[in-house]
Amino acid sequence: xxxxxxxxxxxxxxxxxxxxxxxxxxxxxxxxxxxxxxxxxxxxxxxxxxxxxxxxxxxxxxxxxxxxxxxxxxxxxxxxxxxxxxxxxxxxxxxxxxxxxxxxxxxxxxxxxxxxxxxxxxxxxxxxxxxxxxxxxxxxxxxxxxxxxxxxxxxxxxxxxxxxxxxxxxxxxxxxxxxxxxxxxxxxxxxxxxxxxxxxxxxxxxxxxxxxxxxxxx
Numbered sequence: 001x002x003x004x005x006x007x008x009x010x011x012x013x014x015x016x017x018x019x020x021x022x023x024x025x026x027x028x029x030x031x032x033x034x035x036x037x038x039x040x041x042x043x044x045x046x047x048x049x050x051x052x053x054x055x056x057x058x059x060x061x062x063x064x065x066x067x068x069x070x071x072x073x074x075x076x077x078x079x080x081x082x083x084x085x086x087x088x089x090x091x092x093x094x095x096x097x098x099x100x101x102x103x104x105x106x107x108x109x110x111x112x113x114x115x116x117x118x119x120x121x122x123x124x125x126x127x128x129x130x131x132x133x134x135x136x137x138x139x140x141x142x143x144x145x146x147x148x149x150x151x152x153x154x155x156x157x158x159x160x161x162x163x164x165x166x167x168x169x170x171x172x173x174x175x176x177x178x179x180x181x182x183x184x185x186x187x188x189x190x191x192x193x194x195x196x197x198x199x200x201x202x203x204x205x206x207x208x209x210x211x212x213x214x215x216x217x218x
Contacts, residue, residue, distance in 0.1 A: 005139070005150050006171035013044050021046045022132035024165065025085075027122040029053060031068035032189045033137040035181035036174045037167075039078045045133065049073070052087040052121045054094040055114050056194035062089050065194070068187050075185050085125070093117065094195070106198055112148060114195065119153050123160040133165045140169035140178055 016022060024045035028034040034049065041047050049069065056062040066086055073079045097117040101110035119136060126134040135153065139146040146168040157164030169175075182189050192198045 003147065003150070004171075005146055005166045005168040008150075008166040009168075012165060016044060023048070023130070024133040024135065025050050025122055025126040025129070025131040027052060027118055027134070027136040027138075028069075029137055029141075029193070030065050030190060031072045031185075032178055032182040032187045033140045034069070035072055035076065035185065035187070036178035037137045037140055037169050038076070038082060039177070039181070040169065040174070041135075042078045042080075042082065046081070048083040048085055048129075048131070050085045050087065050122050050125055052118055052125070053194065054087075054089065054091050054117070057091060057196040057199070059089055059091075061190075061194055064188060065190065072185050072187060076181070087121070087125075093121075098197075102197060104197075107143075107145070110197060111145075112152070114193075115149055116152055116156070119149070119156050119164075120160070123153075123156050123162050123164070126162040127160055131162060133163050135165035135167055137169065139167045140174050142170055142175055146170070 022045055024041060024047050026034070026037065026041065026047050026049050028049045028051055038047060038049075051066055051069070053062065053065070056065060069084055073082050073084060094114065094117065097113045098110045101108075101113060104110040115138065122134050122136065134157065136149060138144045139149050150166050150168075153164040154166070179189075181187075
């Protein structure tokens with residue numbers, strides 16, 4: 001049976017005692033996606049942003065995406081008090097995690113291992129710093145498999161010992177809201193996840209000749 005992870009998150013939120021604000025570590029892929037997610041979560045949690053994305057290539061792109069939080073967090077009223085925790089950039093962690101999967105199509109096994117890497121690092125950081133919950137902004141994207149992310153997050157959370165907050169942040173027009181907030185705060189919105197393999201596949205698709213009589217009349 002298909003699980004509605006938006007309702008699962010709402011069920012967890014309903015159990016939080018009134019007047020309390022658990023600490024949550026949020027793995028953020030970028031500021032645009034984070035905007036709508038923070039708007040939701042900051043109403044219930046003391047949120048810290050963990051920017052752990054060794055998949056992003058090259059380092060200049062990584063730093064460009066990271067810098068967008070310097071625009072978003074001070075400007076957005078809902079992000080007041082959010083702490084930023086940037087991880088050290090080390091792309092070798094990503095390349096090791098996806099070794100042997102370089103030719104996998106976008107959305108396949110390589111992405112699963114990338115998700116696993118980032119979620120595990122977030123769970124371990126949450127345990128190290130004493131957070132009550134951890135989760136990720138990745139489910140706000142219509143291009144990411146929310147079921148896969150939630151299954152990985154739950155399993156990793158149980159293994160590491162920190163509770164994973166289920167989510168499907170694209171629900172209730174979350175993705176649309178992220179676009180609106182990106183425009184409102186003039187955030188740089190990238191067109192891909194940032195990994196070199198995704199970029200390579202995008203370039204390959206752009207260079208593939210279009211077959212058939214496209215553009216001609218019958």
